[in-house]
Amino acid sequence: MHHPRPAPRATDPRAASPRVAGALVESPLQLLCTVEAHAAGYGGTDTNVHVRDDVPALGDALSAVRGLALPEGLTFDLAGRRSALTAREPVWLVGDAFSGLFQATVPLRRPERVVLVDDGLATLELCRLLVRSDPLIRIGKPARAPRRRLGAVAAGRLRSLAADGRVTIFTALPLSPDLATGLRAQGFDVRPNRFGWLAAQPADESMPEPTIVVGSGMPADGLIDPDRYLDWIRSLAEEGALRYLPHRRQTPELLAALASIDGVTVDAPGAPVEIRLRGLRSGQRVISLPSTSTILLTTIISPLGVPVTALDVPADWWTQRASADHRAHLTSVVELARQARAAAEDVKEIDSPEENE
Numbered sequence: 001m002h003h004p005r006p007a008p009r010a011t012d013p014r015a016a017s018p019r020v021a022g023a024l025v026e027s028p029l030q031l032l033c034t035v036e037a038h039a040a041g042y043g044g045t046d047t048n049v050h051v052r053d054d055v056p057a058l059g060d061a062l063s064a065v066r067g068l069a070l071p072e073g074l075t076f077d078l079a080g081r082r083s084a085l086t087a088r089e090p091v092w093l094v095g096d097a098f099s100g101l102f103q104a105t106v107p108l109r110r111p112e113r114v115v116l117v118d119d120g121l122a123t124l125e126l127c128r129l130l131v132r133s134d135p136l137i138r139i140g141k142p143a144r145a146p147r148r149r150l151g152a153v154a155a156g157r158l159r160s161l162a163a164d165g166r167v168t169i170f171t172a173l174p175l176s177p178d179l180a181t182g183l184r185a186q187g188f189d190v191r192p193n194r195f196g197w198l199a200a201q202p203a204d205e206s207m208p209e210p211t212i213v214v215g216s217g218m219p220a221d222g223l224i225d226p227d228r229y230l231d232w233i234r235s236l237a238e239e240g241a242l243r244y245l246p247h248r249r250q251t252p253e254l255l256a257a258l259a260s261i262d263g264v265t266v267d268a269p270g271a272p273v274e275i276r277l278r279g280l281r282s283g284q285r286v287i288s289l290p291s292t293s294t295i296l297l298t299t300i301i302s303p304l305g306v307p308v309t310a311l312d313v314p315a316d317w318w319t320q321r322a323s324a325d326h327r328a329h330l331t332s333v334v335e336l337a338r339q340a341r342a343a344a345e346d347v348k349e350i351d352s353p354e355e356n357e
Contacts, residue, residue: 127169280304302340
């Protein structure tokens with residue numbers, strides 16, 4: 001079953017979108033946000049989604065998305081990186097502007113429009129770099145001179161396209177007023193992703209546990225002490241039964257240790273949490289360390305009466321591998337989640353005026 005997309009207004013940048021779009025998808029979140037962008041009219045009449053075929057979690061996400069009522073005009077190509085961002089696709093939907101493939105391709109071709117969709121906190125860093133006119137280099141990743149030059153050229157091409165009114169940033173992340181103003185001053189069209197397509201899908205999966213923990217990738221990345229992380233889960237389990245949704249990078253050793261804790265049910269890998277947790281209801285709660293999922297889940301399920309909490313990382317959990325900039329970048333999620341919660345409440349009040357009478 002397919003859902004028709006709303007027709008754009010004449011003053012909307014979607015009104016001039018060429019017929020065919022291509023999307024480069026390299027993570028489950030990019031996939032979900034690409035579908036939302038197409039559903040909202042920011043792709044083409046037809047959007048070819050090029051999906052990497054070497055990311056196991058992405059295969060699970062694609063299966064879950066295909067099980068929902070997709071908007072008209074979407075096709076999925078599992079050849080992935082080898083066929084993405086071609087001259088035959090004048091609109092590009094890109095989740096990872098730090099990707100080597102994107103940065104190597106964008107100087108060689110000039111698409112008619114680029115739509116940047118969310119890829120976790122990297123999207124915020126991308127916006128900051130664009131405003132500062134810095135090269136597009138991932139935070140916490142050392143880059144040699146050739147890669148920095150490539151990042152500088154890619155950033156210059158995006159700013160050039162934006163100056164011509166040809167770049168849209170479609171994001172569910174709450175941008176600070178200064179950041180949003182800086183982007184718009186350079187010509188970037190900033191549009192909110194409120195997950196309208198996902199909100200319209202039926203929620204089939206239910207979870208009985210009162211507490212849901214969304215797993216963090218920080219232990220696997222070596223940023224926090226895994227023993228402290230396990231102690232934290234044990235303390236939560238002492239309060240009552242909980243379900244743990246693993247992060248796609250978590251190790252088998254950590255998952256085995258989690259599964260051995262009394263009161264903890266460890267889920268198998270599957271669909272993105274943004275899809276799986278739509279069936280939660282009032283009386284349940286979602287807890288996580290700082291992650292983009294906390295912000296997105298706040299937008300999606302807080303209006304249902306389910307609180308989503310991002311907890312600060314205690315100072316003694318961090319390892320030497322986590323630089324001060326990296327810590328600040330991750331910790332900023334707590335404030336962003338608060339802003340997302342306030343925005344979700346505002347939308348709920350607008351959508352339900354009878355409750356305020």
